[in-house]
Amino acid sequence: MKILVINAGSSSLKFQLLESKKWQVLYKGIIDGIGLPLCEFRSSHGNKDYRQIKSQHAAFKFGIDHILASEVIKDLSEIEAVGHRIVHGGEKYVSAVKVAPTVINEIKKLSSLAPLHNPHNLEGIKASQKLLKKAPDVAIFDTAFHQTMPEKAFMYPLPEKLYKKHNIRKYGFHGTSHKYVAEEARKYLGKRKSGNLITCHLGNGASITAVKNGKSIDTSMGFTPLEGVMMGTRSGDIDPAIIFHLMDKLKMKPEKIYEMLNYESGIKGIFGKNDIRELRDEFFKKKTKKSALAFEMYCYRIAKYIGSYLVALGQLDALVFTGGIGENAWYIRKWICDYLKIELNHKKNKRVEYPQKLQKISWGTPKVLVIPTNEELQIAKETLEVLS
Ligand code: ADP
Numbered sequence: 001m002k003i004l005v006i007n008a009g010s011s012s013l014k015f016q017l018l019e020s021k022k023w024q025v026l027y028k029g030i031i032d033g034i035g036l037p038l039c040e041f042r043s044s045h046g047n048k049d050y051r052q053i054k055s056q057h058a059a060f061k062f063g064i065d066h067i068l069a070s071e072v073i074k075d076l077s078e079i080e081a082v083g084h085r086i087v088h089g090g091e092k093y094v095s096a097v098k099v100a101p102t103v104i105n106e107i108k109k110l111s112s113l114a115p116l117h118n119p120h121n122l123e124g125i126k127a128s129q130k131l132l133k134k135a136p137d138v139a140i141f142d143t144a145f146h147q148t149m150p151e152k153a154f155m156y157p158l159p160e161k162l163y164k165k166h167n168i169r170k171y172g173f174h175g176t177s178h179k180y181v182a183e184e185a186r187k188y189l190g191k192r193k194s195g196n197l198i199t200c201h202l203g204n205g206a207s208i209t210a211v212k213n214g215k216s217i218d219t220s221m222g223f224t225p226l227e228g229v230m231m232g233t234r235s236g237d238i239d240p241a242i243i244f245h246l247m248d249k250l251k252m253k254p255e256k257i258y259e260m261l262n263y264e265s266g267i268k269g270i271f272g273k274n275d276i277r278e279l280r281d282e283f284f285k286k287k288t289k290k291s292a293l294a295f296e297m298y299c300y301r302i303a304k305y306i307g308s309y310l311v312a313l314g315q316l317d318a319l320v321f322t323g324g325i326g327e328n329a330w331y332i333r334k335w336i337c338d339y340l341k342i343e344l345n346h347k348k349n350k351r352v353e354y355p356q357k358l359q360k361i362s363w364g365t366p367k368v369l370v371i372p373t374n375e376e377l378q379i380a381k382e383t384l385e386v387l388s
Contacts, residue, residue, distance in 0.1 A: 002026070002078050003383050004135070005376045006060075007085040008124025010116060011035055013059040016376040017067055017079070020384050023377055026072040031059045045070045056123035060131055082128045082137045083383030085176065085375065087117035089141030090167065096144065096382040099125055099137035107139065113167065114224075138383040145179040146172030148215040153312070156223075170227070172219035174201045178209040179216075180378040181322045181371040186214060188358055189318060189367065196313040198306050201373065202332065203323035204232035204274065208302065210309035218312045220305050226261055230301045232274035235265035237301075270294040276325050276332070299332060303339035318367040327372055328353045333361065337368060344368060 007014040011034050017027040028044035031053060039053040047066060053059050064076060073079065084099070088110045097103055104125065111118040128137050146154075154170040155163060162168040178199045186194040197211040206229050209219040220228030220236075230236045238261075246252045252260075268274040271282075271294035283291040310316055319342065321333055330350045337344050342362065349361040352370050362368035 001080045001384060002073065003380045004064075004079050004082045004128075004132070005085075005379045005383070006082060006124045006128060007376075008056050008060075008120050008127075010120050013056060013063060013124070014376075015060075015063050016380075017072065018377070018380045020380065023380070025376075027067050027070055028376075029063050029066060031063060034059050041066075043070075056120065057127040057130070060124065060127035064131060076132060077134060079132055079135050081383050081387055082132060082135050083379040084121060084125050084128070084137060084139050085142065085379055086121045086139045087142045087173065088114035088171065089139075089143045089147075090171070091147065091169075093139070093141045093144050094147040096138055096140045096386045098386055099129075099139050103139060113171070136387060138386045140176060140379045140382050142173045142175045143171045145175030146170075146209070146216045146219050149217055149219065153218040168223055170219070170222040172207070172209070172216065173221045173225045174205070174207045174209075175216070176375045176378045177201045177322060177373040178207070178211065178219070180375065181320050181373055182209075182211045182214060184358055184371050185318055185320050185369055188369070194317050196315055196317045197320060198309050198313070198316060198318075199320040199322065200302065200306070200326050200336075201323045202302070202321065202326035202329075205234065206231045206236075206302070206323065206325070208305045208309065210312040212313060218309060229305055230298050231266040232276075233263045233266050233268045235261045235269065267294050267298060270297060276329055280329065280331065295331075295335065299335035300339060303336050306336070306340060316366040318369055320369045320371055322371050322373040327355060327370055333368070333370070342366060342368060 001020040003018050003020060005016045013031045015029050016025055018025055031039055031041050033039035034053050037052060038050050041049040043066060053062060086107055090110045090113060092106055107118055107122055125137055178201060181199050182197055185197055195213050199209045199211055201207050205225055207219055207221040208229060210217050226234050228236045243257055246257055267279060271279050271290055279291055279294055282288055283295055325332055330352060333349055334344060343364055345361055345363050352359045352361055355370055355372050359370045360367060361370055
């Protein structure tokens, strides 16, 4: 079966066409800058194009036209299913579902919890329903994997009615990635030796998850992706009283503070730029004070979360690194493991960058694994599961 995977964001559309027999990627594309004067298109078939694309619908059409032109399929009817990444599934969705009108309404309702994501994800579904009428759509939620968290982990110590009436609780995100790497680790280690895992998805956004017997029991992101570890541009955990201080003493507007916490904080707030590669270059070449501080804070805060999940799990079988930073930045993995006194195979750790498959980088226990994440593959697999 040929499955199209769609990740429709606020200004981008990423898509992949996969064949379910061997999970081969037939075509892969990204359209970046939707709604801006100039949009960039890149694909696995070497296409590159710049033009204005005004909507998700137009981007979807542009994408499938290119798939057709590449001749990996002869006709659009060969696309038998479409899997959509949906950021927020609230408490309603604990696994992937086939899209029906009720599902669309629920995703719409959940937009109040994820205003920056769900409306764009829905645009992707709508475009698919119009342009690929015969292919069923399946929704895969970033929050679903974390719905197994116990109450003690997902409740905030706030007046209970905020949860009961307004759904304020920890939801967690990056679920598709955490689930994928946890399953890969379990396949590699065997069930007996992988009961207790901590998965670290370190990309521009970052989250840490405690996984017990394949199920998420705690995760660092919360009601929104802002909670948790220090990220590229997000602050992660801070004292909430800072916000009231900024409103009161600096007369900052709530929207401005929200923007600052999401886009101007984290590594960018301390170092000035959010790409770890620029931080690495400045740190290793010039050892400036701000680059050392950004590194220390980033790794220390992640290590503290991992330490707290040792409490949640009791014992650790394996620590898993994934995401753009987790997969590629050996010095981040080393620094975090140094804080935790987890012994690495240093030669191996240093060599692992852009791994194509799972790599073990430790000598003893707990095992430390680097696993390239593949959210598209996970979405395609879950799409097939739902439809069969
Ligand atoms: P997103 O959260 O946007 O999905 P990714 O998982 O793709 O992010 O990670 C993007 C980040 O990964 C970049 O901002 C950069 O900091 C980091 N990164 C990418 N490649 C490398 C590399 N070779 N070495 C170190 N860091 C890298």
